[in-house]
Amino acid sequence: MYLIYMFSDLTGGLIKRRRIQFSWFIFFLFGAFFPVVVGAQEKLGLDVEKWAIELSKKKLNEVNSLGSLIEQLIESDSIRAIQFLDSLERSPKGKGYFFRTFFCMVKAEVIYAKFAGLDKFKDRKAPSLIPIKEQLMHLYADALDAAYQTENENLIAWVNFYSARRVLQFGEVAWAVMYSKNGVDLFEKTNYALEPPVYTELAELLYQVREYDESIIYAKKGIEAWKSLNYEQEYSDPYKIKIRAFSTIGSSFFRKNRYDSAINYLREALQLAVDNSDSVLEAKVLGEIGKVIYAQANYDSAYTLFKSDYRFSLYDSGFNKAANASQWMAKSNLARGNKIAALAEAKEALQLLRLWPNDQYLRDTYYTLNEIYRSLEMYDSAFFYNDLYIALNDSLEKEIATSSLEISKARLLGEESRYRIEKINKEKQKELWIRNGLLAAIVTFSIIVFLIINRGRLKNKMALEKAESEKLLMEQEIQSAEEQIIDFTSHIIEKTNLIERLEEQLNGTIQWSEQQELIAELSKYTILTEDDWFKFKTLFDKIYPAFFQKLKTNVADITVAEQRMAALTRLELSSKQMAAMLGISVDSVHKTRQRLRQRLQLGSDMSLGEYIANI
Structure with a gap:
């Protein structure tokens, strides 16, 4: 339950009017932005001129709140509502930035209620919904x-706060994160007491876009908020929100590989579930603890916790959660060597995800199935699920990378807008000071102008330097997000290895001697760094001792690149395999082989492979 306030006096503060129940992730009635007071004796009706005057004021009284106008327009037919809004926007009596702020928020809510609500579009990705979203x-x-122009921080905070909730319903997570964070930070700046779930849900949004450090900060604020004010009586089950906050902190620490901290906060969540006899939440928290224990290689205990999560998720009809738990059970059994049981549990996860789809859980299940089939040496099935994993993982990772870019973009645009408006307002203040100085006296005017100009230049210089610094930081964040996309290509080498192994199996060329096992192990390497080359060379020497010494004896000034090509040629790898291992093109492989022939002074009638084989 969240506190919703009416703007009684935007210059003096916000007055608590009433509390209503809502969630960020379900339909939110924006009319609560300025709720209508129960028992009001009069309304302005839909009089354009009166509303133009009323919305131009800094103060809205109890009767003429924006909630009253929104309610009337939603109750009217669509044509009349749009005509009223058009007339209101054109009215000469509608003046100033307060009017513009109020008008835009009213119009946005009416358009949403009339044309874009959940009752109109259950599919939030429908093409016909896109132009409405953009508007x-x-x-x-x-x-x-316009709110920035008023310099009223409470008004700016509310516009951010409620814009976030609406854009989130269109799937704009990046903008929702920025709007929410801006709103919460401004409320804190004005010492406005926010209720705990506001912090908790912002923390969950930040976790969703992998901003783990900030997620931890706001989740902790949500926990502290329960202590500062008497909110316990305002909620039927406050412990559930507390569990979400502790779980978010624990999961964030887990993603940061800080396992001790993760366990500590997840135990806090677990204790709350136990104290309130909530078996379902208890099992879910145990599942989160299981992930940490699994990462610490304690597979037996982890399996037990995942199994508990699985059973209670099924009991609660949370098929997607049960699927995720079953997938983790499969990972644990595979780690314990129970391959057949692991396969059955992974397939069970697939079945459950057909009942309640979840792309992230499906991606993880594909990966687990790939690992299971590889361990069973069923490479055709492993290749199939590896392909599905790569395709879905690339799609999900691009969404995260795009969200990071959008957050950086939103932050950059917000900062540019704020600095631009601050600069405009400072210039207006400067003009006012100059005019008042002229009225006083020429001498006083000269002194004041001198001080103002110097002060203004200093402030502008500092503001510009700060803006440039923060802009550079934003660009670095964007570059970092773009670099994440490069990681997508790392799966290509694994895919090539699977193909080659499958081809060998189908052609019946696999021999199971110790030497062939070492050669197969060598083919897994990628020689991209000096460390990779050292590991490869160490393993190669086990198969062909003294090979490199003989090679250097024959050609004293042979290069490292030529040594690598000679070694791969000795392994009788194809040009395609060599290219994959060295991270170069097939054409580059051919060129290096030609240089090696020249170095060895081989004639056209001598095969490079035969020569290398005799070293």
């Missing part, structure tokens, strides 16, 4: 720009 995003941007 609303533009209205929220205009409202925020």
